[in-house]
Amino acid sequence: MIQKILRFFFALIGILLGIAAASVVVSNTWIQESLNFKFVSEYELIVYVVLMILFGLIFFILFPVMLNGVKRLSKIVETSMENVRLIDVGLGVGGLVIGLVIAMLVSFAFYQIPFPWVGGILTMIVYVVLGYIGFTLPIKKREDILTAFQNSKRDKDVNALANQKRTTKKKIVAIPKLLDTSVIIDGRIFDICKTGFIEGPLVIPVFVLQELQLISDSSDELKRNRGRRGLDILNKIQTDLEIEVQITEEDFADTHEVDAKLVKLGKLTKGKILTNDYNLNKVATVQGVDVLNINELANAVKPVVLPGEEMKVLLIKGGKENGQAVAYLDDGTMIVVENGKKYIGTTTMVLVTSILQTAAGRMIFAKPKK
CATH class of the missing domain: 2.40.50.140 (Nucleic acid-binding proteins)
Known part of the structure; x- marks a missing residue:
């Protein structure tokens, strides 16, 4: 069934070619002068009909022969391509395209030759030579081309990995340090931050600020002075140092003790508590929260005896x-x-x-x- 349909279309192609051939015969004055005959409209119609039928029959009759020829040609091509790798085909086609593009650019120079036939011959030669070189050269140099591509890809992967590592390093964020009331009042945190040994941000919970305010408003003069000193230290840290200071509004309504709130905040933010309170140090450590104790730091830097x-x-x-x-x-x-x-x-x-x-x-x- 498929062959019948193909035969019909093949005959249709013959009819179209017959129309084209009749158009050439009718419109060509050289043929009319050679035959000493001038086509009138009736004869033109006859020429068209005859050539359409003739070409249609030829293509219809010769279809099995042409079909067998195409099959043989496809088998020959398939047999010859069995040992050809796909990469060779790709390289050959790519090289052919490049060769033809170069030939086209070179052929522009031949248009300046005053003898057109000379320019046409040279153009044809350039297309054939550069097309052949473009097709065969990449196949012969296949290993070198593949090695160059592999090296380029490896260099690209190495650069991408290096950029990824740099990006990862840049994305590393310092662990937040949670300040408790005692370490703020103590004041040594300002000097430690000034030396650059503490990486920010410094996080000051709002409940710590509230406790500082209560101490500052105390009727006891000593407590009042300690609270005001803590507020002054915070102000100095914010104004005199470049370290980042954050005030967090996070609070825990179900907890009343400031130290307990601080431990919960440390768990929530994965931050470290900065303190000099020995008891807070112990409680936070037991609950798995990291603590930076100012007193331990001071002891560590004391002269060794x-x-x-x-x-x-x-x-x-x-x-x-x-x-x-x-x-x-x-x-x-x-x-x-x-x-x-x-x-x-x-x-x-x-x-x-x-x-x-x-x-x-x-x-x-x-x-x-x-």
């Missing part, structure tokens, strides 16, 4: 145990001197016996040097 070292200290008061005396270093470190009570009020050389390091601070135990 080792057992067996000697130092000169001023004993200023008695200790808790009988016979003990207490002295202080310039950084506030307490020195407990055993059997030093009789030296209270004097500067005495002591020998360090042991050191006790706690989250609340460092204590040095010593005895008078004999």
